[in-house]
Amino acid sequence: MTVEYETISVTAGGSRIEVLKGGRGRPLVALHSIEGNLGWLPCYQRLADRFTVYVPTHPGYAGSERPSCVESFIDLARFYPWILQELGIGRATLMGHFIGGWLAAEMAAMCPDAVEKLVLIDAAGIKPERGEIADIFLHGIEGTRELSFHDAQRSREYEAFFPPAKTPEQRELQNHNREATTRYCWKPYAHDPMLPLLLGRLDVPALIVWGREDRIVPLECADLFHAAIRNSRLAVIDGCGHLPQFERPQELDRILSDFLLRD
Amino acid sequence: MFIMRFTERPYVAYTESDVRSSFRNSVRLTFSNAHFDPQVGARVYDEAFEENQYAEEAGFDGIMLNEHHNTPTCMGATMNLEAAVLARITRKPKIVLLGNPLPIFDNPVRLAEELAEIDMMSHGRLVSGFVRGTGVESWATNTNPIHNRERFQEAHDLVIKAWTTPGPFRWEGKHYQFRVVNPFQVPMQKPHPPVWIPGVGSPETLVWSAQHRYPYIYLETDQESTLQMMNIYGHVARGLGYQAGPQHFGYLWRIHVQDTDEKASEVGRGFLIGNAGVGRVPMPVDFMAPPGYNLRGQLPKDVLELYKKPLRHDPLYGGVDAANWEQVTESNRVVVGSPKTVIRKIRQGLEMLRPGILGVWSNDGTIGHRDSMRCLQLMKEEVLPALREIGKELDLPGPFEAAP
Incomplete structure (x- = not known):
């Protein structure tokens, strides 16, 4: 597979935002999760022959500046449409994993007209009724990594994109990204009490994908998203943990293609 | 020289394997309070108050308290309550709070009120220290560590203003907002109680x-x-046009004295139990410093050049697996011995560091109450009189002798 993308930047609110861009077709914005921008993942490349895929680095994560008043997760969601505006994106498919999915859901709830389709992969954002979203801060980076896979043997590709920090530079980078996640997600932890209500106004087609064995965001959250978004479909991947894009990439690709490529 | 007495009031009725069974093997934060027995806790407070009352008799200028949360290593979870008791059961020594962890307070006005009351109840004996707290304090109170320093500074500004500016006034800050700041109780000491910063x-x-x-x-x-x-402090002071002297510096030091060196060495090893770093098991780094807690501020270039992280190995850190008692004592990180020995060793440290404030961390860990009382008695009879002379000889004025 040839990897074809470029790194561009836009300025929004005086802050320089780094964006990976590749492919051709209608815009699809992939919103990264807690690790920061992991780069051009294989799943983006596979979407790139049908979409122009944009992978912005969120403000405050390594590579992008943050306006000093963007402090909370809601602030981030309110600020983000400006970034898309500077990218010249009118209406786009929003796709995100974990807190990236949460961000996509918040933006869709705020600006439904700007969203073509919505893809939420093992997303944060809704507080479970029975279980808990695992505390990634309390577990630490390595503890969270362990919790993220159903089958630890399948973590190799993830480690290629998110290697355990060995050098001071790698540690510095991980700390920087972790600080950004802390700023946005510390309290209330990884959810917005208002989100289920607001999702009720959405009419866009939405796909909710979950690893059945997700030990970070329990499967019941998939049901809660499914119940909150009327035009949604739910796909649960068996034998898969929190990171389907690394643990079950082919299965995820098939589900994404089904949803995104069929009009 | 201002000499104050300190202990963390540790709770030690647990085992190493208890700690190792806690989430991420941590003695702080996640070590279950199912291991806590309030009967023992009551005894710890009784003994600490008794020791502190005796510390006054022994001639200490101050009694120092601290505060930590979710940990057996320090029973002072709400230090201000202990301070209020000390205000009534002692008469002369300063009550030195080092310190209230400002970032974890959602209501700094309430803190200003509590401290004002302590100052009045003690008839102006409060020294009000402020700290950022360890990361565990942020975890335990669910305060976003990324805002630790911002909240420290804003809460400080609010407390000082509440103490010094007649109310009512309004506060619209980034982290704190109050319509009517007008606490009726204000401190006795003017313009406000001395503020010291431990760290x-x-x-x-x-x-x-x-x-x-x-x-x-x-x-x-x-x-x-x-x-x-x-x-670094001295450099910044010079830039601001003043010379930092002993009155601007304090040093807290584990110092335990017994009748003989042998006895002191045997008892003093109790220091190795209980406190972070020397505790039974090393702490997870992100419990003590969660992400954002050490967010680097904008340091001027000249300060950055002076700041080098300590590179040398500190024998006191690394938990019981790493702590080496011989190294700990030989390097003077902990001073134990007969009165004669500790006076000699303390003199070396005072000559080197020249602090105007000496904190004597007289006992901790498994050092028992009886040994602690004997230690304080020997301090009274031999050590403190000698330290007074050394303080004069080395010209080490404390902050109550020379204004900082």
Whole structure:
């Protein structure tokens, strides 16, 4: 597979935002999760022959500046449409994993007209009724990594994109990204009490994908998203943990293609 | 020289394997309070109060308290309550709170009220220290660590204003908002109780303390590193047009005295149990410093050049697996011995660091009450009189002898 993308930047609110861009077709914005921008993942490349895929680095994560008043997760969601505006994106498919999915859901709830389709992969954002979203801060980076896979043997590709920090530079980078996640997600932890209500106004087609064995965001959250978004479909991947894009990439690709490529 | 007595009031009725069974093997934060027995807790408070009352008789100028949360290593979870008791059961010594962890307070006005009451109840004996708290304090109170320093500074500004500016006034800050700041109780000491800043030397806090001319108390830091950190304070002070002297520096030191060196060495080993770093099991780094807690501020270039992380190995850290008692004592990180021995060793440290405030961490860990009382008695009879003379001879004025 040839990897074809470029790194561009836009300025929004005086802050320089780094964006990976590749492919051709209608815009699809992939919103990264807690690790920061992991780069051009294989799943983006596979979407790139049908979409122009944009992978912005969120403000405050390594590579992008943050306006000093963007402090909370809601602030981030309110600020983000400006970034898309500077990218010249009118209406786009929003796709995100974990807190990236949460961000996509918040933006869709705020600006439904700007969203073509919505893809939420093992997303944060809704507080479970029975279980808990695992505390990634309390577990630490390595503890969270362990919790993220159903089958630890399948973590190799993830480690290629998110290697355990060995050098001071790698540690510095991980700390920087972790600080950004802390700023946005510390309290209330990884959810917005208002989100289920607001999702009720959405009419866009939405796909909710979950690893059945997700030990970070329990499967019941998939049901809660499914119940909150009327035009949604739910796909649960068996034998898969929190990171389907690394643990079950082919299965995820098939589900994404089904949803995104069929009009 | 101002000499104060300190203990963390530790709770030690648990085992190493208890700790190792807690989430991420941590003695703080996640070590279950199912291991806590309030009967034992009551005894710890009784003994600490008794020791502190005796510390007054022994001639200490101050009694120092601290505060930590979710941990057996320090029973002072709400230090201000203990301070209120000390206000009534002692008469002369300063009540030195080192310190209230400002970032974890959602209501700094309430804190200003509590401290004002302590100052009045003690008839103006409060020394009000402020700290950022360890990361565990942020975890335990669910305060976003990314805002630790911002909240520290804003809460400080609010408390000082509440103490010094007649109310009512309005406060619309980033982290704190109050319509009507007008606490009726204000401190007895004017313009406000002395503020001291204890810490382990983050350069941002050193700069901030020097800017406010607040004495900085080094909490049992490695002595060579301490000199380096003092240099940062001194450098900033010079830039502001004043010369930092002993009255601007304090040093907290584990010092335990018994009748003989042998006995002191045997009993003093109790220091190795209980406290973070020397505790039974090393702490997860992100419990003590969660992401954002050490967010580097904007340090001026000249300060950055002076700031080098301590590179040398500190034998006191690394938990019971790593702590080496011989190294710990030989390097003077902990002083134990007969009165004669400790006086000699303390003199060396005082000559090197020249602090105007000496914190005597007389007992901790498994050092029992009876040994602690004997230690304080020997301090009274032999050590403190000698230290007074050394303080004069070395010209080490404390902050009540020379204004900082």
